[in-house]
Amino acid sequence: QVQLQESGPGQVKPSETLSLTCAVSGVSVSTYYWYWIRQSPGTGLEYIGYIYYGGRTNYNPSLKSRVTMSIDTSNNQFSLELNSVTAADTAVYYCARGLGVINAFNIWGQGTTVSVSS
């Protein structure tokens, strides 16, 4: 059974870097596309980007200048960094797995709430 679990600080100060990790069990991160998505009451569901084994990435242009994703095959996990955060980055952050080559998210982590405040 494939499971994803997000981890990271629940609060980040403005202008600092938000760092989250998604631990994957039941399948190797060397397969499939791996995604980050966030959700806030004001913005709804927002695609952040994906990473594929080998380093292929796609980032939402609205966040591209601030986002970095990486894969750690030795620990079977992938990560998100979002720098220069503001209150607008306050959201529930989800990691998710894609449905093969289709950009549908068929397995999700439980989500982690990140609040940006001083």
Added chain:
Amino acid sequence: DIQMTQSPSSLSASVGDRVTITCQASQDIGNYLNWYQQKPGKAPRLLIYDASNLQTGVPSRFSGGGSGTDFTLTISSLLPEDVATYFCQQYDNFPITFGPGTKMDIK
């Protein structure tokens, strides 16, 4: 970016009703449209992919249709456990975008 709209924004229906939600894309997206169900405090759950394909494990009372710019999600006979918010999502063009959601409850 492709803009996704949904109607209605909220819906109240009775157990056993046939319910249809619509999703419209701001441009032709072929059949690159997925539907999700989200219950409070939970992550979204994939129901339908590529407009009309039922994801494994999803009850057959859910169905999807449409192509181009106009899509539907239908629940053939509403059950109490279907109380949730439903989202559409396009992946024809990056960035992937989602609809604002349709909140469904039981009368």
